[in-house]
Amino acid sequence: MSATIATPTPSRLRLGLRAATIAVILLLALMPVLNRLPADHALHISDFVVSITGKWICYAILALAIDLAWGYAGLLSLGHGAFFALGGYAIGMHLMRLIGPRGVYGHPVLPDFMVFLGYTDLPIFWWGFQSFPYALFMALFVPGVLAGVVGFLAFRSRITGVYFSIITQAMTYALMLAFFRNDMGFGGNNGFTDFKELLGMPLNAGGTRAALFYASLATLVGTYFLCAWITRSKLGRVLIAVRDAESRVRFLGYSVTQAKLFVFVLSAMISGLAGALYVPQVGIINPGEFSPGNSIEAVIWVAVGGRGTLIGAALGAFSVNAMKTWLTTIAPDLWLFALGGLFVAVTLLLPKGLLGLLRGRRS
Amino acid sequence: MSTKGRLYLDGVSVVFDGFRALNNLSLVVEPGEMRAVIGPNGAGKTTMMDVITGKTRPTSGTVRFGDHDLTRMDEADIANLGIGRKFQKPTVFDALTVFENLELALKAPRGPFACLRWILTGEAKARIDQVMEETGLTARAGDLAAILSHGQRQWLEIGMLLMQDPQLLLVDEPVAGMTDQETEHTAALLRRIAGERSVVVVEHDLEFVRALGRKVTVLHEGTMLSEGPIDQVQNDPRVIEVYLGR
Ligand SMILES: Nc1ncnc2c1ncn2[C@@H]1O[C@H](COP(=O)(O)OP(=O)(O)O)[C@@H](O)[C@H]1O
Ligand SMILES: [Mg+2]
Numbered sequence: 001m002s003a004t005i006a007t008p009t010p011s012r013l014r015l016g017l018r019a020a021t022i023a024v025i026l027l028l029a030l031m032p033v034l035n036r037l038p039a040d041h042a043l044h045i046s047d048f049v050v051s052i053t054g055k056w057i058c059y060a061i062l063a064l065a066i067d068l069a070w071g072y073a074g075l076l077s078l079g080h081g082a083f084f085a086l087g088g089y090a091i092g093m094h095l096m097r098l099i100g101p102r103g104v105y106g107h108p109v110l111p112d113f114m115v116f117l118g119y120t121d122l123p124i125f126w127w128g129f130q131s132f133p134y135a136l137f138m139a140l141f142v143p144g145v146l147a148g149v150v151g152f153l154a155f156r157s158r159i160t161g162v163y164f165s166i167i168t169q170a171m172t173y174a175l176m177l178a179f180f181r182n183d184m185g186f187g188g189n190n191g192f193t194d195f196k197e198l199l200g201m202p203l204n205a206g207g208t209r210a211a212l213f214y215a216s217l218a219t220l221v222g223t224y225f226l227c228a229w230i231t232r233s234k235l236g237r238v239l240i241a242v243r244d245a246e247s248r249v250r251f252l253g254y255s256v257t258q259a260k261l262f263v264f265v266l267s268a269m270i271s272g273l274a275g276a277l278y279v280p281q282v283g284i285i286n287p288g289e290f291s292p293g294n295s296i297e298a299v300i301w302v303a304v305g306g307r308g309t310l311i312g313a314a315l316g317a318f319s320v321n322a323m324k325t326w327l328t329t330i331a332p333d334l335w336l337f338a339l340g341g342l343f344v345a346v347t348l349l350l351p352k353g354l355l356g357l358l359r360g361r362r363s
Numbered sequence: 364m365s366t367k368g369r370l371y372l373d374g375v376s377v378v379f380d381g382f383r384a385l386n387n388l389s390l391v392v393e394p395g396e397m398r399a400v401i402g403p404n405g406a407g408k409t410t411m412m413d414v415i416t417g418k419t420r421p422t423s424g425t426v427r428f429g430d431h432d433l434t435r436m437d438e439a440d441i442a443n444l445g446i447g448r449k450f451q452k453p454t455v456f457d458a459l460t461v462f463e464n465l466e467l468a469l470k471a472p473r474g475p476f477a478c479l480r481w482i483l484t485g486e487a488k489a490r491i492d493q494v495m496e497e498t499g500l501t502a503r504a505g506d507l508a509a510i511l512s513h514g515q516r517q518w519l520e521i522g523m524l525l526m527q528d529p530q531l532l533l534v535d536e537p538v539a540g541m542t543d544q545e546t547e548h549t550a551a552l553l554r555r556i557a558g559e560r561s562v563v564v565v566e567h568d569l570e571f572v573r574a575l576g577r578k579v580t581v582l583h584e585g586t587m588l589s590e591g592p593i594d595q596v597q598n599d600p601r602v603i604e605v606y607l608g609r
Contacts, residue, residue: 230479233478233479233480233481234466234467234478234479234481235475235478235479235481237456237459237463237466237467238467238475238478240456240458240459241456241459241467243458244456244457244458245454245456247418247438248450248454248455248456250437250438250439250442251416251438251439251442251447251448252439252442252467252468252523252527253439253440253442253443253473253527254439254473255439255473255474256439258474258475259475259478262475262476
């Protein structure tokens, strides 16, 4: 931005932001390529950086999903980590089924933990997970149904604000406790790991990792366009109206329950997809993903980046996680304090987040 | 006589924690009629509108619009029947522009998917332009509702009612806090709106009610105290005692 222009016009700023976003996406797309360069090349990017960036891309998808519900429709969910984790578990079940006889116990069908726990047959809810399309479908379907049920009950009874937040937080907590149990059939506290392959490609191969990275990046871009389409449609304006004056919207003849349900279910499905992309990249899923802290952290990304701005949500996910990675290497004990402090500071000083800062202090 | 488009309240009571905000209230507004409702603060005027629009359920009594039992319907369904409401405290959507506020109110399919697919046609745009013209907001079309003056917010809300094209319009204290000039403009606007629709206007301001020049209902402590032309009502000894005489 030119320094001679004190207050750039919004359209100019928007153009600048758009150009910067495209540049960042192109840079991200280059990362797996630069990773292939010889290790002593000046532009070489390490495996670590590529894999952590792949994770952050999944977090950014989750942030977009949270922003759609919170930033536009005012639904502050403190349980979106559950949808993310359920998507991760769905793809994790597929990855476990693909291990086949290569497990420690060598059972042709049952995953190791089931053999260890004395299962003789595959539980019914594990059926079909050998199919990738089915697992991917379930990664969207299960979070969608859960959000549909929780949302329907809450919205129909007009539970709003902090009460809704508490319900969603309780939801993820309850799921965490359930998934910790061995008799649930999801591997208890160990969860799933030791994955071998996905779609016929070994998971630890460089090419597979690059493919997963690109799949995540493409999903991030796709999710952005989906969210942008929704928020710029009349439905987006209905959601903003619901966020700001819910009861007034009813007197205009709109069903607030339907509008909220639409956005909450869609948001949960996007979160599930993010989780499904995340698990093959990190190679593990366990009940810790359901922990209430994860959901709260994800909300903080959105608050930091700029609630109600899609680019801001993604920016928040990248920047807070970059800070986390940096801080947890130099002073791991400080991270939670820093996160809490960041949240308070953003709430008090930057209600529009980092993106608000970029756009200047004009309201 | 046909009941179509007729608002019918009979024996309506609303009790809040033992307090009777409405007490056996009966009222009929014929299609196309414009009715002014006056009464001191706390008389139950707003509660009456809450009952008609589904915000508050009556403790007892009948509330019908045409053949529909309004006590069994929710706010959105009642709005879609053709009952529009302007609130005492102007409520417009601050984060949206004047145009967008009117567009949201425009009569059109209300479901999420229909809203997602919504495309602003020339016809819809012409209708919005017309209402902005009527309410004097044309120059503010692209401004956020948040930066409108108090009077303009009231007109925007009335404009939103017009977009809904309701059969019955409930207007709660439209001129509270307005300048004389704004009050006059509002009275003219409401008179123009009336005609084929029924309008119920709640107001304190007697000059305003006089300017409307229609039948008046006086509410007091949740019941109807008097009903008739303004001059007759103003000379009713009971009315003078509780309201006008002070
Ligand atoms: N939700 C409520 N709970 C308890 N009391 C209420 C409620 N709404 C209104 N009231 C009471 O009912 C009475 C009538 O209120 P209202 O209909 O707002 O009067 P008006 O609009 O004529 O000034 C007032 O005494 C008010 O305090
Ligand atoms: Mg009132």
